[in-house]
Amino acid sequence: MSELNLLVADDHPLLRAAVVHSLRQGLPQVNVREVASAEALEQALDQHPDVDLVLLDLTMPGAHGFSALLHVRGAHPDIPVVILSSNDHPRVIRRAQQFGAAGFIPKSVPPETIGEAVAAVLDGGLWFPAMAAERSDADALLASRLAQLTPQQFRVLLCLADGLLNKQIAYTLGLAENTVKVHVTAILKKLECHSRTQAAVLVKALEPEGDAGLV
Template sequence: MLPYALILDDHPLVAQGVAAFVRARLPSLEVVVAAQAEAAREILALRGAPSIALVDYWIAHDTTLDLVTDLRARFPATPVAVMSGDDDPAVVAQVRAAGAHGFIHKQEPPEVVAQAVEALLGGLAWFQPLPHPASPVRSREIPVSPAELGLSTRQGEILALVLQGFPNKRIAREYDLSESTVKEHMTAILQRLGARTRVEVITQLRGRRLVLPPAPAD
C-alpha cells in the first residue's frame, strides 16, 4: 500500500484545493481526503499511519481536537497539522494542547504552506504568528472547558448557568445547594477569571462555548 497523506476538511472546494497542492508538492504520496472525522478514522483503521495529516479545526459546528489527540496517540511518528481560518490565539493554544505538531492558517500564501509541510515532514513543529491578529472573532464559538479556565467541575456548572442569566437563587435550586454556597463559588469564579461582576465574566467569555465534562454514569 502506497504511503499517503490524509486530509480532513468538510468543505469540498477547500479539501480538493489542499489535495491538489499536496499532490503537486509531494508526488510520491497518495492523497486521501475525508469530509468527516468518522470517515478519517475509518481510513486510519484501514491504511494505518499516514505520512502526514492535515486536519481542519472545524467540522460542521464542532472541532476535530479529539481526532487530533487520537491520531497523536495511535501514530506518534505521524506529523499532524491543524488548519483553520480562525484568527483567535485560543484556537492555536487548543491545537497545541491536543498535541498537534503545527497550525497552518488558511490565509497563508502557498509558499508558506509549502514551508510548513516541509518543516513538519522534517520533524519540526510549525506554529507561526497569526497573519491577521486584528481580525474580528469568527461567529462560531470556540469550545473551552472549566479546567482550561482554571475552574472545578462544580464551578463550571455554576458558570454555565450564569452565562444563561440565572440568578444565585435559581442556581441553588438547580443543584440543590444553599445560596451561600453558590455565592462562595461565584466569588471564586470571579477571582479566577479576574472579573469583578457577572457582566464582566459574560463579556470575557464572548466567543467561547463552555463545554462541561459528561456526568458520571449511575
C-alpha cells in the first residue's frame, strides 16, 4: 500500500495526539500532519496537495461551525472530509452529511473505530453513525447557495460575518479595497441577500445547532 497522507485539524493537542496514535495503529504507512486553526488548515491544503483525507473538528479558531467543511469542499473537492466532533446530536450529523462530509466520527468512539472509519472513506465509502434526524430542505438550499462562491469569496464572507469593514477585509486578506467591494456585491447576489447583515446571518446558520432560516 502506498503512503497515506492525512491531515488532522483540531485545536486540542491531547485530542490530536490521541487521534494520530489511533491512525498510526490502525493504518499502515500513514503520514499525519496536524493543524490547530481554520487558517492553518487552508494553508496546509494549499502547500500539500497530496493530502488524501482531512479529519476536521467543528470548533477550531477561525471556523464558524461548518464553514471550514464547506470551504475545504469548495476549494479542494477531491479531498474527502471526515468530521471528528464531541457533538454527536443526530441533527449535527445530518447537517455534516448535507454539507458534504464523507463521514462523522463522534469523539466518544473507541480508538480503533477512528481507523476503521477513515479506511472506509478512503475506500470510497461513507461512514456515519445511525441518524434519526431528517434531511433539511433549508440546509440543502444553504449549501447550494454557498457552493456558488469562489474560495476567495468564501473568505470574504467569513470576514463579513466577523463584522469587518471592507477596508479591514482588504487588509486581512491582502486585497485591494475595490476588489473587496466587487466580491461583496457578488456574494450578496449569489446568496440572494439584500445586506451584509443578512449574509452574516447565513454564516451564523452554519453553527452546528444553527437554523438556516431560508425560504
